[in-house]
Amino acid sequence: MAREELMGVWMGFKALPMVMWQKVSSWLSTFQAANCETIREGVLPTPRWSPPSQGWVKINTDRAVKGHTNMGGVGVVLWDWRGGFLAAGEQQFPRVTSVPLLELFAVRYGLQVAQLQGFQQVVVESD
Numbered sequence: 001m002a003r004e005e006l007m008g009v010w011m012g013f014k015a016l017p018m019v020m021w022q023k024v025s026s027w028l029s030t031f032q033a034a035n036c037e038t039i040r041e042g043v044l045p046t047p048r049w050s051p052p053s054q055g056w057v058k059i060n061t062d063r064a065v066k067g068h069t070n071m072g073g074v075g076v077v078l079w080d081w082r083g084g085f086l087a088a089g090e091q092q093f094p095r096v097t098s099v100p101l102l103e104l105f106a107v108r109y110g111l112q113v114a115q116l117q118g119f120q121q122v123v124v125e126s127d
Contacts, residue, residue: 051083057119061106061126065097072096074106
């Protein structure tokens with residue numbers, strides 16, 4: 001919205017409702033074109049996650065950093081071939097804020113959880 005238009009709205013100038021509607025519609029269309037993904041009709045987005053093959057366990061990992069506390073953390077979730085939940089866990093690492101290092105810690109922790117649960121055929125999915 002241009003400064004002059006804002007001043008007109010806030011300084012008591014009156015505009016015809018149809019003119020305002022056209023401007024707002026135009027701004028909305030511009031915003032949506034810049035910020036919204038378009039999906040072609042009849043085409044569904046492909047899911048990013050898929051379960052492991054039958055007989056296998058998938059380990060999903062993630063990490064987070066709280067910069068103001070110098071605390072890093074990791075989380076893991078284990079899934080069966082049907083997409084069913086098997087196990088999960090989290091671990092915190094004081095003074096560890098390196099994202100690549102936390103990714104490695106997450107994978108290691110996920111493998112440890114899988115081993116403790118007795119799973120041997122695992123696939124790891126990480127960022």
